[in-house]
Amino acid sequence: MNARQDLPAPNAAVGADAAWASLAGAESAEALCRAWLAVLCSLVPDAQVGLLLLQDAGGSYVPAAAWPEGTELQRLADIARECLATRQGVRRQHAGHPVQLAYPLAAGNALHGAVVLELLDPSPEAARLAARLTHWGAGWMADLFAQRELVQARQRLDESAFLFEVSLAALAEPDFRQAGLTLVNKLAARFGCHQVQLALASGAALETAAVSHSAWFDERANLTALARAAMTEAFDQRRQVIWPEDPELPDLHTLRMAHGRYATDSGSLALASQPLAIGAAPPFAVLLFERNTVFQPAELKGMELLAGVLAPVLEHKHARDEGLAHHTRRSLRHAAARLTDASHPGLKLGAGVLALCLVIAALVPVEHRVSAPAIVEGAVQRAAVAPFDGFLREAPARAGDTVKAGQVLARMDDRDLQLEKVRWETELEMALRKEREAMAQADRVNQRLSAAQANQARAQLDLALSKLSRVALTAPFDAVVVKGDLSQQLGAPVEMGKTLFELAPLASWRVMLKVDERDIARVQPGQGGELVLTGAPGQRWHFKLKSVTPVSVVEEGRNYFRAEAELEGQEGVKLKPNMEGVAKVAVGERSLLWVWTHRFTDWVKLALWQWTP
Template structure:
């Protein structure tokens, strides 16, 4: 409503009335829009809801009604229809028993016959360390041992008790050193402990290089027994239990899914790529395929039982929402 006032001696003319009517017609929509824009956000939401409800229940607007019906049906079906919930994790294959072959003593690489990826048999020589220094040391201690043995016999023949005790100790020391050198010579050749495949180790490019005692030179895994390692996201590990079954598809054999069963859940989180994972060990069911090798990677899925589709699609978001609510409240 526009209220205008003038003096009695200066009344509004008909032309003024027409002008005011035109101005009011043009200004009214702007005033209404300004008033609506100045309202609280809640009023805007309520108006939009009322408008949407009128479209849903009133005549026409068939597209809106069709969309709403589809959303309603989808929500009911996703809430009531159960499906198998499966946890997905990156997976790798490891040998059930993985034997480490270290350097038996400090020395130099002399020869190498096998490298990672090759199949070996029990007793095969994988590599050999240089034994020249050991042979010289063996000759040295062998000479000293013979010398002390001769002197010891002479002292015993002369019945010299003091010299006998000293020479006996020296002889035992030389014999011990000789046995130690012989033990090293017996381990110069690095032998495969069983039939399997070399998981790691390649000394073909390291001939003549020094190696420290205890350094891992090879790793051997059997070809018949494997274990599956799954990296399960910390958000899903709470749903896991030992004995649950699943499937594994490897990148090298995408058309041959493998059955597995969870054997052990390692209760230690490992950070990788900005996320925390738990190491889960599983066993393969049935016979391993001939092409299966340690180190192969793929995707594993563990069956968690039947859950509603709505829960499957939204439980990660709801868990995140609970965490954020707990953080800020």
């Protein structure tokens, strides 16, 4: 028994007439597909099985119709997949099985689906006839798809034109009230509603802003309150709410009780509430549509599209009418909402880490240290001065030399002093001889005169001897020559009291700090600190403040006060005079944030004091 005997063959004429009648009277896409496949199978001789595959909304190809209904279609899956993959007609024939034909349904570059047939007649003539009829039917179906896409394109163009028109109309109004009234009137005309209401969010509640075909409304009226309650359901759920619920697609997650109460009191047979929101932000307004016919899915989809376009327009108009206080509060609420939503997680994480660091910096105390330029000086500085007026004979010492106690720094010319010494020695000897002669003669007058002359000569001799003893200038202690280089002035005259050299001891140092006047109030004697010199940046010296001078000096446009500090533990310290560095004085504990910002806050306080009348 062959496959033709497995299924009863229908009457071709009766089947074709019924299929054509079904095709003409099809009221849905599903009925149209079944009727089209039945007509095609009735025209193809010896057609046993027919399958129509169409692309669904997800992009997959699924069976849209089968002929006869209830036929097992698994055996047609392989040829259907091959046809869709190659986008070409496919013919298969296996021994003992019917012939399988598959033909793609394409319009331009779009592949809408495929039609698969099984034929009992294996002859090439039957296959060619089936291919021609299938090609004809596929062209008719492709044209149907093209017409449907054209209709959809016209609908989208009409919707876009309306969106453009209503947006321009709202933007052209002078204030938000007029814009809202224009909007609800146009929406009422567009969707055939006898009333459209607009409510604006005020905190967690809604306030009625506009009612179509009405320039005035009573917010305290019971019907207006019920309408606000219905819109609040959509506002709280952040989704579109329709009344009555679609019985074919029940939604158990959407509340509609307030819509039901309002529909009963207002007499409206169909309601639809649409929230208006910008992006993922909470809704700021709700539209309520009312009419006496049920809203279609395409209309509900259009409302959602309108909400996405009109939300920024209404928000802009409302923001322009707000006062400064309301605008500030709304901006703060918006900023707070942005902080708690899921947008920009990286930035928010960074801001959170920064805020945590600032809190820690404001709470954690650290030692506050005042920085100041510093210079090293000897604890005691001794000056080597010219002992008398004379001429410089030699000066072996120079600035920077290290000298021992008693070492000659310079030597004065002593030739004039030696002559003066001989002179006064002679004068003294003569005066003493005269004194003895007068004493022998008992001449008291000449004795006293000679004694006076002897005393005078002795004094002058002592003075000459004293100067001779000071001809050589020696170091009073082990020291370093801080100042003085007379190697180019040998033989030059020098005046008594002129400073020739300055010496500083090697084992005792002091540090002089220049404290900025902005920090002088925090620096007190007795405070400790650390010194780092430019010549030895890796070593630190501890010091203690001894005194702060009350006199300031001006350097580089700023006032500085000199403070003297004493180095602690100077044993083994190898320093040189006039070495410069940076000293930091510990003045107490402060928060890390205060340490970073106190200069700026002090400037702000001073500026406010200066500018305040």
